[in-house]
Amino acid sequence: MKMINKAALTISGLAMLSSSVFAQSLADAKKAIDAEQYQKAESMLKNLTQTQATKDENFFYLGWVYLKTNEPDSAKATFTKGISVNPKSALNYAGLGAVDRLDKNATSAKADLDKAVAAIDKKDLEPYVYIGKAYLLEPNPDANAAIAVLKKGIASNPKEKNPELFAALGDAYRSQLKNTDAYDNYQQALAINPKMVSAIVATGVIWKQANNFEDSEKEYRKALAIDPNYGPAYRELAETYLRWGNNTKKADAPTKYTQAVDFYKKYLDLTDRSVASRMRYADFLVYAQDYKGLEQEANDIAKIAPKDNLKVYRYLGYAAYENKNYQAGLDALNKFMSQADQKRIIPLDYLYLGRLQLAIGGQDSAAINNLRKALQLDTTQVDAYGEIAKTLYNQKKYVEAGDTYKTYIAKSRQVTLGDYLREGVSYYNAFKEQYFSTAKTKPVPDTTLLVKADSAFSYIQHHAAAPQATVALYQARANDLKEPSRNTTNGYAKPYYEQYIQLINAKTPVADADKVYLGEAYAYLGTYYEYKEKDAAKASENFTKARENDPTNKQAIAYFSKKGGGSAKGK
Missing domain, CATH: 1.25.40.10 (Tetratricopeptide repeat domain)
Structure with a gap:
């Protein structure tokens, strides 16, 4: 009998050991995801989906890694596998809803996210976190929906304090620039877990948004004091210094930009230099306007990225344009835009495609259409109006050129007196063309064009030194x-x-x-x-x-x- 009890104890101990190893491994995978070490997390989770194939959460977190690395098809397949393992897996329904939102399929997204909410076990608040995160995904975040579901999660079990719920709620408020509400929720998360470095870093982002760069940096340093290897803190330091450079004296800006790039390199060293993290670095170089660095990085990524990773051609297109390698840029961007899912095309793609077409020449009409498409999708890309106007002027479409310059002047914050001159000359030439027309049916000159021209010229004379x-x-x-x-x-x-x-x-x-x-x-x-x-x-x-x-x-x-x-x- 004692032998039986000893054997039972041994089996029980092994079971506990196995459970402990699994729990620790999943925890490590989640920690790697939080640290943006996606290759490491993917490797661990692939192993878990094989060794612990009945655990639906393993499939969910692997799918979430695929979402983070811009592989939505792989993510969808993995979430679907998780549901086959557990038809009531709230997490995997949340994952499917996230994919639907990326695909801009609002009906399917709502259906899957509603299924996720319905399947939640009252004792398990984790699905609420990821339903909220699904609603916050770019390019079409729905912060109000995220806030509603996250508050529901908090209220569903007040005794169960989950810091991730409060942190996600803080993210939702931060996306609306409601920084006081965001700060309060990050503090709630930190009251539960004072060493939650992601919440500390998020607090720093709030200060960055307020252009309080010194306090922002203090938060990142605080996070690094807890975990010196927490890569996202260095990424945020990089992005903060980039913004700092854009909002400081012109003489001081280059130093800030250099520090920003150095911080980002540190971030890459602390992640796993995966294609995903390097792609994010490429995003950063676009905003930092380091096009020499971007072209080099994009070419390096192209050598190691999977063949279906088309996004690298986007970067090659942008960088080649800025570095005046126009044909190479057009070839790269055409490859990206012809082969990528149309849902992945962004306004900047149309903007650069139009610019490349103008630079090469002979494609003015197509270029104007692409620049207008960029403006239609993103009205903040106002510089495109100036480029369109210049092209219309060169085509001797003077009325359209004048109207477009007028729109550019009304919308841009970078307007110069030279833009008023171009507007005025466009309207002047439009009237002159009508006035001296030799057409059989001569048009009646539109005198309002002279009024518009004179108005633009007068503005210059009244505002010039x-x-x-x-x-x-x-x-x-x-x-x-x-x-x-x-x-x-x-x-x-x-x-x-x-x-x-x-x-x-x-x-x-x-x-x-x-x-x-x-x-x-x-x-x-x-x-x-x-x-x-x-x-x-x-x-x-x-x-x-x-x-x-x-x-x-x-x-x-x-x-x-x-x-x-x-x-x-x-x-």
């Missing part, structure tokens, strides 16, 4: 076109041509490039004095100056050939 000669010249030309006919000279352009002459003659010496325009200005004044004022002396004086500056000026030639007779107008 000093009056601009080029603008005065265009103001003169635009006002001259307001004359009732080409055979009248009411002097609408006179003050502007006089201003142009004054501004150019103030330069010493006058540039050769300016002389032809001086000739134009003096010839206008000569015509004005000849026909409007009937002042032969001033007419001769101005035509003489026109000829001196530009011997080829047709009005001056006509004046002197006729010695004051006949019409000298008609430039």
Whole structure:
């Protein structure tokens, strides 16, 4: 009997040992996921799905790793396997809902996430965490739905304190920029588990969003004091220093950017330099505008990434454009956009495709369509308006160019007075084209175009540090076109041509490039004095100056050939 009891004790001990090893292994896998060591986690979880094949949570966490590494098809297959192991697996239904949300299949997502909620065991709060995280997935997060389900999880068993629930709730509020609510929930998580480094790092992100970079860094350092090898803290340090550089003195920015890159390299060293972590580094290099580094990193990733990892061609396309390797960039981006799931195409892809097409030439219409597609999907990409406007101008579609420049000026924060000049010149040329049209059915010139042009020119002259000669010249030309006919000279352009002459003659010496325009200005004044004022002396004086500056000026030639007779107008 004693022998039987001893054997039973031995078997019981082995069972407990086996359970302990499994629990520790799953805990280690989850810790690796939290530390963004995805290759390590994947290896551990693949082993667990074989050695502990009846445990549906093993399949869920493996599927979640696939989601994190941008492999949604593998994730879906793994979650489905988890449900076959346990048809009531709330976690795996949450996983399927997450895949559906990435696929922008709202109906299926809701159905699967509702199944997940229905299947939750009251004692198991973990599914609520991942249902909430599923709702927060980019590119279409639904923070309100996440908050609702996470609060439901907290209320379902108030005695069961799960710090991950509060941390996830903090993430949801943070995505809405409700940082006070986010902070409170991170503190709730830390009250339960003071060493929850992910919650400490998340607190640092709140300070980063408020541009309080010093306090942000303190939180990351606090997390690293608990776990010196916690990679995400270094990633957030990198992204904080990048933002810090964008919000500091221009002279100090390069140092911040260098530190940011160094922190990110440290993050890579502490993860497993997996394709996924390196891809995230490539994302970072895009935002850091380190295109030389991005092109090198993308080429290196391409050598080790699976053939179906098309995203690397996106980076190659972006970097090649910025590094002026246009054909290589177009080839890479075309490969990505033609082979990737259309649900994975983002606005920036269309933006860079359009830019590459413009840079190579011969594809202007396609380029404009792609730039407009980028704007349709992301209205913040306002720089595209300027690129579209420039292309339309080069195509001599002046009205559309002027309208597009006007939109760019209204929406962009990077507007210069040069953009107003381009708007004004576009409208001026549009009117001029109509005015001098030789079409059989001549269009009626749209005088509102001159009003728009003059408005843009006037804005420049009122906001520039000093009056601009080029603008005065265009103001003169635009006002001259307001004359009732080409055979009248009411002097609408006179003050502007006089201003142009004054501004150019103030330069010493006058540039050769300016002389032809001086000739134009003096010839206008000569015509004005000849026909409007009937002042032969001033007419001769101005035509003489026109000829001196530009011997080829047709009005001056006509004046002197006729010695004051006949019409000298008609430039």
